[in-house]
Amino acid sequence: MSAALREARWQIRRARRGLVGWAVALAAVAGVYIPFYPAIGGDQLQGMVDALPPELSQALGYDRIGSAAGFVTSTVYGLLGMALLLVLAVGTGARTVAGEEESGLLELSVAAPVRRTALVDGRALALVLRTAMLVLVLFAASAALVRVSDMDVAVGGLAAGSLQLWLFTTAVGLVALAVGAATGRRVVGVAVGAGLAVGGYVADAIAGLVPDAAWLADVSPYAWFLGGDPLVAGVDPGGVLRLVALGAVAWLTGRTLIGRRDLGV
């Protein structure tokens, strides 16, 4: 087994208790929203949204809340579920290298007969796998609840949305990891990761409101994730490609830059 795989396994093993907590939280997010759609959804909810200023409802992503797939997008995939996964991905990404470097935990790992690049690879892989596991939990919970509530949401759409949610949160988490690996400072990793997610969200909202600023959607990772409305329209190949590219560039940057500096100073 390569050093990177061994490192990834160790990281996931260490985090196994926390992972259960996150899984429960994500299943709960699906559980508190989806079952209420039959009671309040459809025309009634659309009426409430119609009463809001259109700019507001669009910025909040509520303009599509009237359909069942739109409701799941607006509440779970595009809002609370996404927020939880971002918190996990950015927090883990920034902590797994920079945070452990600051606390001193990384010192023994770096002094071990393992390349620094393998440490970054293993920790990045562990992040990718953790978000994958949690998105799978969210997908399974959502698919079950949609079926129980007899809602008009295709499993294929949920799968497409889950895939893109996974790629989006993971890519942002890898940016936090890379910035942490490059600087050795956890807060910088958190700030850049969170800034990218929030900035992307704001850019997407502005792009939807201001025709001259439509190009902002092209550079917003949030728009790469949800702009193609994957729960309704299925996988958006362009968005998927860009999210994968963002994550790959972040990973390569982080593994390169950590080799060039002093650690733990």
Add this chain to the structure above:
Amino acid sequence: MTAIALDGLVKDYDGTRALDGVDLEVAPGEVFGFIGPNGAGKTTTMRILVDLLRPTAGTARVLGEEPRAGGPALRARLGYLPGELVLDERATARELLAHVATVRGRGAERIAPLAERFDLDLDRRIGELSKGNKQKVGLVQAVMHRPELALLDEPTSGLDPLLQREFLALVREERDAGTTVFLSSHVLSELEDVADRVALIREGRIAVVDDVAGLRAAAGQRLDVEFEGAVPAGAMEGLDEVRIDGARASGVWRGAPTPLLARLAGLPVRHVTLRDRNLEEIVLDAYRGDA
């Protein structure tokens, strides 16, 4: 091949010079003590040896190779105990040590015997262990794979005196089994029984390198004497750091004691002691720049 060879090693960070031209050679098979106050550069030196830090100038060679160029293959031949040991609180000692053994590809068979020797409970989570018990985990991981060179930064910190002795016995055994041991402390007394040679580092420079006996000889002996009446003229001639207080006098005598004893025999001495200066005093000399 030397185990450690430092040549003009300089390290700057955050605008301060942590190492200011360190020259040092550690021979294979010796136990080498690295003594200095906190902030003198001990930890910086250790961290350069395991390639956590890169030198600003000068060279470091570990088992014949520069730490960065040697990479994982070189680090596989080392054991390292950090000065500020931080371990994963969530894992048990057994899990952590098993992981380290997997990474190194050897050493697993020594986990249980070493844990027993140091009375370490392997099945408790590290977060629940006392500082001394965490230090034991750190020691076990540093030596369990029988490295060619063990780099131990303040290894006895947090250990009670009984465990310190047990640890020093282990260091001797590892040396006898062929391991070179480079260990640091801010107090020499912890190392004087185990170290073959000692270097004193002060403000990023090596002040003295010698064996313990040599340091002792250079240090001389402290004389405390009380006379009948005032201290006679010439009684303290040839001594350093002389202090006279009424009938009492003290000072440091270097060299063979016979002439001093002969002189005192002819004087009205009421009480006298002549003892080896302890090594802390020698270290203090070196810190002051006297040595």
